[in-house]
Amino acid sequence: MATRILKSERKKSLVAQAADTVLYAAALGVPTEHDLPSVRNAQLAIVDVIYEAMLMKGRKVAREKMARIAKAISDHTTGSSHRS
Numbered sequence: 241m242a243t244r245i246l247k248s249e250r251k252k253s254l255v256a257q258a259a260d261t262v263l264y265a266a267a268l269g270v271p272t273e274h275d276l277p278s279v280r281n282a283q284l285a286i287v288d289v290i291y292e293a294m295l296m297k298g299r300k301v302a303r304e305k306m307a308r309i310a311k312a313i314s315d316h317t318t319g320s321s322h323r324s
Contacts, residue, residue, distance in 0.1 A: 245290055247283070 246259035256262045263286060
């Protein structure tokens, strides 16, 4: 099951109530605020942290899946396909 993560400045929004985790912004958003490079960088940093946390949480499963893929490739590779 997927985990729903929300970044918001509104604590009582319907979306915040439905999310599993809510990251609250320090300031209320304004229409031009999101065009600033500093705001985009901060948002990308949050996304990077979430991505890394997901990778760390699923590391064992990801390794198992990659091992199965490597085995499937190895099992179906013939000696003739390695000729130069």
